[in-house]
C-alpha cells in the first residue's frame with residue numbers, strides 16, 4: 001500500500017535584496033486570476049463578458065511560476081481576486097500550493113462551500129479571507145454562517161461591502177449582524193458609474209450622512225473621505241502631464257497582475273513590467289516618476305509620503 005503523502009511544509013523566506021530595506025519591506029502583488037463571475041451585481045465595474053482572452057494554466061504550472069517569484073523575490077504579499085477567483089479551474093489546489101510560500105489574501109464573494117478551503121488549505125499562509133458581501137445575490141444569514149465557519153477553522157476573516165447607492169439601505173443592519181459574531185465589517189465607498197452618475201461625487205447629502213455614520217473608509221483617500229471633502233476625488237479618464245506629478249514605488253514594490261499574465265505597474269499606469277506566464281516579468285529596479293495626474297489610489301507609494309501609505313501595505317513588521 002502506498003503511504004499517504006507527507007503534508008508539505010510551508011516555507012517562508014525574507015524579501016530578497018534591497019527590497020528588504022525599501023518600504024513596505026515586501027513585494028506586493030494583486031493577482032486578478034480571472035475576470036469571470038457567477039454574480040451580476042448591479043454596481044459591478046468588471047463587466048460581465050465571459051473571459052476569452054487568456055489561457056487557463058494547470059495548477060502545477062501556476063505553482064511553478066510562483067515558485068520562480070519566490071526564488072527571485074522571497075515571500076510576497078499577494079491579494080488574489082477576480083472576477084470571482086474560485087471559479088478558476090482547480091483553484092483550491094493552486095491556493096494550497098502558493099500559500100506554502102507566499103502570504104495570501106483571498107477576496108471572494110463566498111458562494112462556495114467553506115469546506116473547500118478548510119479541508120484543503122492551511123490557515124498559516126492565508127493572511128486573510130475577505131468575503132465580499134453582495135446582498136443582491138445572497139442572504140446575509142447564509143453569508144455570515146459561511147464566514148463564521150471559516151473564522152472558526154482558524155482563518156483571519158473580514159467582510160467587505162461596497163457602499164453602492166443600490167445597497168446602502170440595510171448596511172447598518174448587516175454591520176450589527178457581523179459585530180454580533182465579532183467579525184470585522186468594512187464598507188468602502190463606491191467609485192464608478194451607477195445609473196448614469198459618477199461616484200463618489202454623486203452621493204447625496206443623505207447618503208453621505210449615512211456613510212459618515214457608518215464610518216466608511218475609502219479606496220482612494222481615507223483622509224478626504226473622513227471629512228467628506230470630495231473635491232479632489234473626480235473619477236475620469238487617465239491623463240498624462242508633461243512634468244511628472246510624483247515619483248512612485250509602484251512597479252518596484254508592487255505589480256497588478258492580469259488574467260493573461262501581463263503585469264502592470266499598478267491598476268492605472270500603462271507601464272507593463274512583462275508577462276508572468278511567458279517568464280518575462282521583473283519588478284523595476286528603482287522607483288520611477290509617474291506622469292498620471294489623476295491618481296486617486298489611497299495606497300500609491302509616492303516617495304516622500306511614506307507616512308501616509310506604509311501601514312496600508314502588508315510589509316515586514
Ligand code: SF4
Nearest residue numbers: 037039040041044109
Ligand atoms: S461579485 Fe464582484 S465581480 Fe461578481 S458581479 Fe458582484 S461586484 Fe462584480
Ligand code: SF4
Nearest residue numbers: 248250266290295300
Ligand atoms: S502614482 Fe498612482 S498611477 Fe502613478 S504609478 Fe503610483 S499608483 Fe500608479
